[in-house]
Every structure is written in structure tokens, then in C-alpha cells.
Amino acid sequence: MFLVTGATGGIGRRVVRLLRQQEQPVRAFVRLTSRYSELEHRGAEIFIGDLRQARDIEKATQGVKYIISTHGSDGDALSLDYRANIELIDQAKANQVQHFVFVSVLGVDRGYEDAPVFKAKRAVEQYLVDSGLNYTILRPSGLASNLLPLAEQFRETGLYLLIGDRKNRSSVVSTDDLAKMIVDSVKLTEARNQILPVGGPEILQREDIPQIFGRIFNREPIVINPPVFLVDGVRNFIGLFSPQTQTALGTYRTLLSNEFFCKKDEIANLERIFNFQLETLENFLRRYLAV
Numbered sequence: 001m002f003l004v005t006g007a008t009g010g011i012g013r014r015v016v017r018l019l020r021q022q023e024q025p026v027r028a029f030v031r032l033t034s035r036y037s038e039l040e041h042r043g044a045e046i047f048i049g050d051l052r053q054a055r056d057i058e059k060a061t062q063g064v065k066y067i068i069s070t071h072g073s074d075g076d077a078l079s080l081d082y083r084a085n086i087e088l089i090d091q092a093k094a095n096q097v098q099h100f101v102f103v104s105v106l107g108v109d110r111g112y113e114d115a116p117v118f119k120a121k122r123a124v125e126q127y128l129v130d131s132g133l134n135y136t137i138l139r140p141s142g143l144a145s146n147l148l149p150l151a152e153q154f155r156e157t158g159l160y161l162l163i164g165d166r167k168n169r170s171s172v173v174s175t176d177d178l179a180k181m182i183v184d185s186v187k188l189t190e191a192r193n194q195i196l197p198v199g200g201p202e203i204l205q206r207e208d209i210p211q212i213f214g215r216i217f218n219r220e221p222i223v224i225n226p227p228v229f230l231v232d233g234v235r236n237f238i239g240l241f242s243p244q245t246q247t248a249l250g251t252y253r254t255l256l257s258n259e260f261f262c263k264k265d266e267i268a269n270l271e272r273i274f275n276f277q278l279e280t281l282e283n284f285l286r287r288y289l290a291v
């Protein structure tokens, strides 16, 4: 039995789909408010709970052989990115789980002090490595599926909001490719006990993204490009009312003002381990947008 957390998220949903296509038994950890009917139709066992509750994690992990942690936090890094994963690892040990796959983030080891999600994930990585469990830690850069709503907006308006440096590089990964790597990690010996940076096959500058949208929809992009310090202004203003949101926005600020891309040899290594060719962002978008 596979336990998948974040099963209704961009990554988790695809992981559950793949596992069910392979007719693997899957327990999907969801919230009562989550949109989980698709997972149920695909034959996943639905476990309703809250990852902030240790008791729910303890129940959900009973009898599982593999754990795949893909949940995100929406601001509460301490409870979800940190504590929930530590609890999952402890329960994995107690249940003699055979393999634990953790979705971390690229750049987690750069010591960004102002980014709670990065700090939480770094601490979890360390805890997992020291746990004695078999593990695979995947550190993705940006996910292609995040760009789908922006592409739909672009289709309607031709507008693209690009905050900060246009030249910053990233290697956006196909969310479907990432899901495949997650699922295959538990069976490939070369992925066992590895920490792998994950990106797409090309290094893009951020200004390439509206150009790709422009090619797909055959319209000239109008790029609105405010500087990052505008985010600082908004952040400081929000901090007057909600210090917690101000802290959470530190992760967003870090993502906007740094580069997140994989080197060519890291991509070649991924393609070798997982034995498939990674798809480009343009290919991913065309498949989903049917253009």
C-alpha cells in the first residue's frame, strides 16, 4: 500500500493517477474540504484527515509499505512542511516502511534565512537521511502545471506579469515527468538513498515564458515587469496586520529574487536514472492547452 500526502495537489494527483494506472493500492491522504472525487473514481482508498494532527498521520500510516510526501503548506511551514513530515518519517520507521519519497525544493541547501519553507524542507531532508529508512529526495525547480492558469489568462488578455529580473534562469519541470520519477523512485536501485535536483531539459530565462505563451497562442505578449522591491512594500504593509503572512511571503520573495535551474549534467543524470527523455515546457503546455 502506498500512502500519498498532498494527493489532491498538482504533483500528488498525478502520482495517484500513475499508481492506479499500474493497479497499485493507494491510500490518498485528503482533507474533508479537498476535491478528491477523481481519486476515489480511480480506485484510491480515501483517508480523510488533517496533516496538522499527529493522530491522523498515525492512523493513515498503518500498514503502508511506501510513503510519498507531496503536500504543501500555504503559509504554515512549521506545521506542514516541517512537523507533518517529521511525524510521517517517525511513523514510517514504526511501520517498517520500505521506501520514503520526499518532494523538497531546488535551492534548499543554499541557506535562505528568510524562507520558512526552504528551512523546513532542509531540516526534513536531514531527518530523513539520518532515519535509516530507504529514501529518495527530489528537489524540483518550478512546476509546469503552475503555469497553466497563467497561460489561460494570457490566452484571454495577452498579458504576462513578470515580477523582478527578466533574465533570472529556471528549469521548469513537467509535472507529469516529476510524478513519473516519484513513482519509479521506489523500484529503481539507482534512485535509492539519493538527493536529486529536478528540472526540465532546458534552462529558461524568465522572459522566455511569455515568449512561449506568445508562440502557443500566436499573439504578441504584453509583459508587465514590476521590480521585486514592490513585493517588499506589500509585504511590509501586510506585516502591520499579519506578521505570520509577512513571514510566509519570505518564501515567495526568495523564489522571485533567485535563480532555480539544474545544470546539464544533473538533467542528464536524471534521464539516465529514470530512463526517459524529459519534456520541454512548451510541449507540456501544448498538451494541456490542446494547441
Ligand SMILES: NC(=O)c1ccc[n+]([C@@H]2O[C@H](COP(=O)([O-])OP(=O)(O)OC[C@H]3O[C@@H](n4cnc5c(N)ncnc54)[C@H](OP(=O)(O)O)[C@@H]3O)[C@@H](O)[C@H]2O)c1
Pocket: 005, 006, 007, 008, 009, 010, 011, 012, 029, 030, 031, 033, 034, 035, 049, 050, 051, 052, 070, 071, 072, 073, 080, 103, 104, 105, 106, 117, 139, 140, 141, 142, 143, 146
Ligand atoms: N509548485 C512548485 O512550483 C513547487 C516547486 C518545488 C517544490 N514544490 C513542492 O512540491 C510539493 C507539492 O507542490 P504542489 O504544487 O503539488 O502543491 P499544491 O498543488 O499546492 O498541493 C498542496 C497539497 O497539500 C494538501 N494540504 C495542504 N494542507 C493540508 C493539511 N493540513 N492536511 C492535509 N493536506 C493538506 C492540499 O490539500 P487541499 O487540496 O485540501 O488543499 C494539496 O493536496 C510541495 O511540498 C511544494 O513545496 C513545489
